[in-house]
Amino acid sequence: MPVSPEALEAAHLIDRLERLARSGEQSGRLNPAQWDALRYLARANRFSRTPAALADYLASTRGTVSRTLASLEYKGYVSRGPSARDGRSVEFALTPKAEHALARDPLRIVATDIEQATDGNVAKLLDGLRRTLRNSIARNNGRAFGACLSCWHFRVRVRLSSRTPHHCGLLDEPLSEADSRTICVEQEPAAAA
């Protein structure tokens, strides 16, 4: 398959950017996989905070993710609770310590670089990256892991004056405004890409 030199260079740049960000992650006592887990939990909704979901999201295995979360729990970054939906399952939540760490997430440094590089006009870069990721995911496994807002099962403003005005048609659950921006394992894009 032919690839233009420009596209290839862009791929190289993404690779290098990520590597630089990763080297910043080493400074704490969290490894890259652990950072990824924290970031995921910070954005995932309450139906998607299980080891299995995280494993799917990270394209990793359940055994590995199990240990990652165990390590995070041991260090006090996450807490574990039983799932109300499935007795075999567990659900994780971030602790204040994790919130504090995320406020100093090395990824933020890349974000500031992006902001500077685009003079505050991030939209175009963001759009290109979004489309690219969508393509990549589509070819890899089809798991989108998008936000509820853009999901096929998302019903807008079903209960107008409620704190949870929206609704998930798949899980049959009320959703708040904040919920609608969280990542969900069940997400299926609403419209064709």
Added chain:
Amino acid sequence: MPVSPEALEAAHLIDRLERLARSGEQSGRLNPAQWDALRYLARANRFSRTPAALADYLASTRGTVSRTLASLEYKGYVSRGPSARDGRSVEFALTPKAEHALARDPLRIVATDIEQATDGNVAKLLDGLRRTLRNSIARNNGRAFGACLSCWHFRVRVRLSSRTPHHCGLLDEPLSEADSRTICVEQEPAAAA
């Protein structure tokens, strides 16, 4: 330091893109660090093919890189030779096996995604990424590792009718057209960013 949500999302997307590419790398018998080494050697000029240079480029340690290269050598992807410039140093070259592997580099898949996502108009995305990486590198360690073409020491067309018309003022070496596009450890950007 405040960061816009858009910039942060862009950083997240880069992280995820890279992770997907990385999962593709597992399929062969080369790990991510080994892929990075091959990619580097494919683009580095003949003054920059040492373990130390690679370690700087990857922001890794020399010990680690030494093993990475040893493993690649054992598997037949790179060959080792003494350095003409420094008796302590060694220089690595890619074998045909490596060239063959690079033709199937998983990063190319990301590149095709980028190409599709931008409808062939990669320039803008590329520009944003270039600027971002420049910022990131500048803050991290200042090692640019750019191509000779954009180097302070690069002298254009000093020998007009030669196969090596250009010249490196620092190393005092003639450079071919191809040389001028390779990555060099010594590179210092010609103009202020």
Added chain:
DNA sequence: CGAGATAATTGCTACTAGCTATTACTGCAG
């Protein structure tokens, strides 16, 4: 020539990932 710096490698240690059981629970069929 001698001293200090540098290139590369290797021993040691700690960590990490994947594979493969193993345990506990679910949900369906009869």
Added chain:
DNA sequence: CTGCAGTAATAGCTAGTAGCAATTATCTCG
């Protein structure tokens, strides 16, 4: 309600990996 195939999570085992520190060979400068 009982058994059974399927799934969630985890632990044992193994192989591979990275970083640090020590070692050897070589360079450079006085």
